[in-house]
Amino acid sequence: MRTTRTRTLVALGVCAALAAGPLAAPSAADVADLGVDQWGLDRIGVDEAWEESRGSGVTVALLDTGVVTDHPDLDSVTVGPDLTGQDPDPGSDGYGVHGTMMAGIIAASGHGVEHTGGAMGVAPQAEILSIRIATEADGPERAAVEPGALAEGIRRAVDEGAQVVSIPLAAGGFSAQADDAEREAVDYALDNGVVVIVSGGADGEAGYPAAYPGVLAVGSVGSDGTLSDFSSRGEHIALTAPGEEITVLDAEGGYTTVTGSDAAAAFTAGVAALIRAEYPQLQPHQVVEALTEGAEAPAEQGQPGYGAGTLSASGAMAAAGTTAENVPPFDPELAEQLADDPLVPRWVLWAGGTALLVLMAVVGLVVLWRRSANPYDLPRREPESTAESGRRPVRGRRRRGRGRRGVSR
Template sequence: MHTRTPGTSVALGSCAAIGGLGLLGLLAPPVLADTAQQDLRAEQWSLEAIGAAEAWERTEGAGVTVAVLNTGVDDTHPDLSDKVEIGGDYTGQDLAPGDEYYGANGTMLAGIIAANGHGQEHTGGIMGVAPAAEILSVRVTPEADDPAAGAATARADAVAQGVRHAVNQGVQVIALPAGDGGPASEAEQQAISYAVRHGVVVVAPGGDGGSTEPEYPGGYEGVLAVGAVDETRQLAATSSRQENIAVTAPGAAVPTIAAGGGYTEADGTAAAAAFAAGTAALVRAEFPQLRPQQVTEAIVSGAQSVGGAQGQPGHGAGLLNAPGALAAAEGVAEDVPPFDPDLAEDDGGLPIPAWTLWAGGGVLVLALLVAGVLVLRRQMANPYGLPPREEVPVPESEAPRRGAHRAARSRK
């Protein structure tokens, strides 16, 4: 993912006040006092593009945790107040919020997914796709401009470990980082399969190389790969043209939060994947009984066609649409009985929810009880186990005839 102002924060509140010129990318430090009551949502064309406001009439993602596997998340940003849990750092750097080279990219993605503004009634700042969702920050990659990045990326298993850690923490959605152009990793594929088996929706950037070849992690099986479009809803020039890209989402000049408390813009398929991760959180919040494949199918089914480009490599089913995804998920959920999320928290690696095993076990126990009652009744009818009596046929001449005695008495 790229920012339009690397290493700096854009004071969006000030931009909005200058003749409505929009996001100018001013190289100025953020001033929270100036933006505390600014409503920056008017600048968020990306939320309008995916129909977020309409989706919020049904759910804002409460009860769902999204794991952001990236460079870390600044949990002190006012638009993420009290909703970020800091997980492990698998890069080997052991950095924390506030450290240099910590959280620039990860914070931007977290803002797209779940920022909930600040100030009176949350009218200031940025809103994410699922503003009521929680964030688990898992650091698996260093910042691109970190001089120690080379040594950190030597830990090839960082993403795989981060995925397993997030699953074990009970998240419902995982947003993977952009790839480095390397080959597929068996360890990463196994970790993703582990996540899907345990009911976690996995979303990844489709890739920013403009290539038609699979790029990882978006190319792994079980991952919802997302391409990027600009404000005109056209495919971004650098967005990959892969066959496995399922949908597109805003990924150019996307307003979001910045580490350190300010605001900035994000570009790339990582930003687009964050919109899909937020939408997955909305679906999981409204329909917790759906399995990961059903959630991703609902997102794909609910996508909107843009200029008839759907189905073409890199476009997938079309532009991500949050209310469309919820509507499609509702149709699927009608045939899936609700269940206690606590029972489905750990499916033991099985491809079916744990509640189905409980239901099946109950039916089996009932059948065994009925069979036991029938056997007991038969035993009580013949407690000594004697063989059944054989009916000996009686000759017709010896068989008693109805009314014979009455006829004899009449003759007397």
């Protein structure tokens, strides 16, 4: 990752406009000029995708160096756990430099009238859940991820309800060795319906976490669609996205630029958020398929490092829509409503349950009484009726004959 600080002094431009005409309202062109140049958004065709979705209701967990919450272009940021063991104040110097850059690519919403100023992210209505797993580095690359922090961060993201996990690591954050805890955490995310997107790394070999099965590894291209020199040429690369001289948010306020496959991964995570917002019923592998099937095929088709092609927001949305036609829709708001207010009122459930218990108790008492009266469960003996026998009952008849008492011969 390489960064170049080029602060945009929007305030000076506004003051100059007021000085030129303090009582005149700025024209539409003047307002539009307050925005920063973002060739990456144009390259992936995000305007067309925004007609369907802007990521509303989706949480993207960003596993990085933290995100500041006071930048004017970031509206929805939740500060999650700090797994580095340092736990610094989010407002301290040097906090969240890289994480804020990536958060802006994913979900910046601009500022000013109708959000025409500043920078926009791919999914401006998505929420960022910041989970700090790495520290900042003084050089152009970040320090390595804290041991165990990545695996725990993925699990915490899933437990907090994230639908997308973005791990935009620079080269310094990759490991040459696989880790069982990290692999199990990735599987845990996929099993719970969470899409995991990581930067593809540098050089030709696939480092971890990019090489774990199920994750989507992203390479970098320039504005002309050519694979970046620093981007990995490994077969693990699934697709590419803009990653050179990308305008991003500066943690101190203002703007700067960043270059690296980490930026490309952030672009892809933003498009995944658009898909998840519009088609929440899709499984992680279906979201990944939509991203790759909707990619713009490069002229260098089949060349290592290009994957399926360059990220296309509109193409991915179209592919996701086709897949969703055969998948039963799921309405999370309805599910939440039914959880709070079931179709059958609770008092009816309580009354029915009580009545059932009383009935069972009565039946149990009757069975117990019958068994106590006839413990061996023998059949009842019916008395023989007189009409059926044809004989008259004999009552107290004395036999005649000899040997009567009191008679002497």
